[in-house]
Amino acid sequence: xxxxxxxxxxxxxxxxxxxxxxxxxxxxxxxxxxxxxxxxxxxxxxxxxxxxxxxxxxxxxxxxxxxxxxxxxxxxxxxxxxxxxxxxxxxxxxxxxxxxxxxxxxxxxxxxxxxxxxxxxxxxxxxxxxxxxxxxxxxxxxxxxxxxxxxxxxxxxxxxxxxxxxxxxxxxxxxxxxxxxxxxxxxxxxxxxxxxxxxxxxxxxxxxxxxxxxxxxxxxxxxxxxxxxxxxxxxxxxxxxxxxxxxxxxxxxxxxxxxxxxxxxxxxxxxxxxxxxxxxxxxxxxxxxxxxxxxxxxxxxxxxxxxxxxxxxxxxxxxxxxxxxxxxxxxxxxxxxxxxxxxxxxxxxxxxxxxxxxxxxxxxxxxxxxxxxxxxxxxxxxxxxxxxxxxxxxxxxxxxxxxxxxxxxxxxxxxxxxxxxxxxxxxxxxxxxxxxxxxxxxxxxxxxxxxxxxxxxxxxxxxxxxxxxxxxxxxxxx
Numbered sequence: 433x434x435x436x437x438x439x440x441x442x443x444x445x446x447x448x449x450x451x452x453x454x455x456x457x458x459x460x461x462x463x464x465x466x467x468x469x470x471x472x473x474x475x476x477x478x479x480x481x482x483x484x485x486x487x488x489x490x491x492x493x494x495x496x497x498x499x500x501x502x503x504x505x506x507x508x509x510x511x512x513x514x515x516x517x518x519x520x521x522x523x524x525x526x527x528x529x530x531x532x533x534x535x536x537x538x539x540x541x542x543x544x545x546x547x548x549x550x551x552x553x554x555x556x557x558x559x560x561x562x563x564x565x566x567x568x569x570x571x572x573x574x575x576x577x578x579x580x581x582x583x584x585x586x587x588x589x590x591x592x593x594x595x596x597x598x599x600x601x602x603x604x605x606x607x608x609x610x611x612x613x614x615x616x617x618x619x620x621x622x623x624x625x626x627x628x629x630x631x632x633x634x635x636x637x638x639x640x641x642x643x644x645x646x647x648x649x650x651x652x653x654x655x656x657x658x659x660x661x662x663x664x665x666x667x668x669x670x671x672x673x674x675x676x677x678x679x680x681x682x683x684x685x686x687x688x689x690x691x692x693x694x695x696x697x698x699x700x701x702x703x704x705x706x707x708x709x710x711x712x713x714x715x716x717x718x719x720x721x722x723x724x725x726x727x728x729x730x731x732x733x734x735x736x737x738x739x740x741x742x743x744x745x746x747x748x749x750x751x752x753x754x755x756x757x758x759x760x761x762x763x764x765x766x767x768x769x770x771x772x773x774x775x776x777x778x779x780x781x782x783x784x785x786x787x788x789x790x791x792x793x794x795x796x797x798x799x800x801x802x803x804x805x806x807x808x809x810x811x812x813x814x815x816x817x818x819x820x821x822x823x824x825x826x827x828x829x830x831x832x833x834x835x836x837x838x839x840x841x842x843x844x845x846x847x848x849x850x851x852x853x854x855x856x857x858x859x860x861x862x863x864x865x866x867x868x869x870x871x872x873x874x875x876x877x878x879x880x881x882x883x884x885x886x887x888x889x890x891x892x893x894x895x896x897x898x899x900x901x902x903x904x905x906x907x908x909x910x
Contacts, residue, residue, distance in 0.1 A: 471494050471910070475491060477906065477907050482900065485831075486843065503856070504886060510853075518557055522801040523567075526561060527809035533597075547801070557797055572628075574619070574647070600655075612797075614711055615663075616666045631671055631674070645694055650701075664689055665711060666678075666712075669713075672812070672813075686710075698732070711764075724751075735758065737763040738763065738793065765785070765798050768816060770815055778840075783880060785838065787864075844906050847869075849867060851865070878903075
């Protein structure tokens with residue numbers, strides 16, 4: 433997380449709910465006749481609200497109706513398609529893998545079936561760390577100590593105890609698991625303060641650091657855990673005041689690293705690993721635009737990774753407008769255990785996730801898959817909440833509000849789906865619609881306020897959808 437702390441983010445994030453309900457360009461699209469066929473089935477609906485958790489509700493029939501943009505209607509047009517969806521997931525931090533490893537074999541097998549199997553949560557785009565993050569048992573890199581420009585000490589021994597076995601088990605449950613990896617800090621000797629905590633990258637070591645990345649990728653490949661993408665740095669614009677593994681990267685340093693060192697070395701090493709830039713907040717959209725304008729960078733990447741802690745999701749759209757072929761990924765969002773209501777704030781998080789999808793993101797990856805009841809293991813200042821809280825003594829599992837928010841997307845939207853147009857004049861409801869590869873339509877509606885009724889409209893048909901207070905509803909039809 434950046435200088436806007438998780439506590440501050442949690443305080444202000446709800447303020448954006450009223451500004452993300454209307455799709456840019458929706459008014460212009462409203463008068464265009466829908467190109468889709470008439471819906472062929474009743475709508476199946478799953479709801480999280482009150483004491484319900486992704487619970488099936490009574491199917492909703494289609495009726496004859498008109499299509500108009502209003503404050504009580506959401507209009508769907510499958511004829512207007514946008515980005516393709518890669519998937520959904522969370523972060524296999526050192527802390528998360530440590531907690532998974534504390535479970536007995538049978539309990540872990542059951543939990544992994546729930547989290548990763550395509551018939552359950554189906555998580556299939558997940559993050560891991562290149563060295564330690566703040567949610568780790570200790571601060572470590574793969575080459576600690578004094579300067580070692582030949583990387584003779586390089587070793588992933590730390591990861592062999594429980595990180596790599598956990599990653600292999602997850603991919604065994606879901607062979608289509610896409611893994612991307614992010615560093616929180618280079619080895620300390622590559623930085624100006626000679627420590628993994630805080631400070632900034634010393635550009636003298638950019639070539640050495642590119643070889644460090646390649647050695648990591650090759651070592652993981654040898655362990656049967658191939659990595660499909662890397663980000664050049666987690667949160668390029670903060671050093672966290674030296675309180676945790678972190679590293680500042682100047683814009684020109686990241687451009688130089690990707691365009692002159694990492695990209696060319698991946699190519700020479702015959703590695704197909706993607707590079708995703710930025711890995712930081714929406715508010716840095718201008719930096720993302722500038723980096724993609726560099727021809728050397730564009731030779732090796734067109735992907736941007738985003739966090740939601742500062743700025744608004746429409747800023748992704750600003751970057752998209754400048755680079756329409758760029759691929760966007762939501763790579764971190766997560767709350768704290770000291771946040772009031774973190775167990776039932778599914779509507780807040782669903783609105784954040786839905787807005788990211790509606791603003792061009794191809795994937796949604798939230799923060800820690802698991803931590804304990806105190807937000808540990810953790811060597812940083814934030815008491816992060818795991819998607820699944822594993823009690824350190826009883827091993828009892830608790831699923832937080834963010835888990836249920838993510839479920840409304842990951843359980844219904846398939847890899848290869850395409851976002852389709854959804855539009856409304858309502859300013860206090862979040863919405864996003866997709867068409868799965870088999871033609872099935874999915875609409876996720878998020879209602880953070882009082883109970884209300886919405887009309888879903890498609891191709892001259894309408895359906896009356898009741899939404900409970902503080903609720904998320906996933907609608908599916910063919």
